[in-house]
Amino acid sequence: MRQAKRLVITGATGFIGGRLLDAALDRGMEVVALARDPGKIQRRDRPGLSIRTWEFGDSLPAVGDADAICHLAATIPRNFEDPGEAARCFEANALSSLSLASQAADQGIGQFVYFSSGQIYSTKATLASEDASTYPMGRATYYLASKLAGELCVQALGKSRGLDVTVLRLASVYGPGMHGRGMLPNFIRRLASGETVTVQNGGAYCVDLVYADDVADLALRAVDMKAAGIFNVGTGEARSSLDVAHAIARIVGADRSLIVVEGTAEPHGFAALDIAKASDMLGYRPARLEDGLAAWERTGQLTNFST
Incomplete structure (x- = not known):
């Protein structure tokens, strides 16, 4: 009789998917990894791991008596402000996710974990709980609208098909394997190389930053406890871009004089996520930014980014 949980992961070659895959195997779970390019999955010979080719539009392969599917695969546009990307985002992140959830129910998979975004909340919120207004x-x-639509679609499907649906609304995730674009990778690269970092808008841009391994930990806790519903996955603290630059400088040993602040400090960005629900129900205890950066530095991959 099978005792270990069997987990299906879509987007297993992605930044978060890769961390989740390793964490699940480390905990003795069986993992069926679904990936568009299976050759990119590292340590392919790990016990308990099976790999299948899959991408949006494909039928869900037969995955046996899996306990849960963690759906991380998503279409992320290179230009977030291009309206031409909207149809592609909605097709993948909402409609294809709905189809996948239906196929999971057909196979008797008991839980569907949909990875969404914590940036769907209204910018009026200062600390966004799961029932805060969503208006991205x-x-x-x-x-972001396509991710919210995906949440609604899979939850409606779950309600009608008896499928437990867990929605994880992620803050801005960082850590080993992350993409090289964006504020945090830019700060790390430049400060680690002894180059000047220019912090725009007076350093007042704020964002909740969560370490990737904490995201993986919470997802596995939700699977272990079969916890349905919506959970915020952040730290509960929005850090300013100036704070982030200083934290990185300390980790890489850069002189703080390399940090140059330009512009007027006008608060903007995204709300911190209220993590009380995940903390109370699932025992979620995320690392603060300084501790997450230190953990990343210990991996020896702090300056390595995917392309």
């Missing part, structure tokens, strides 16, 4: 008009509207 600040930026990346086409992408």
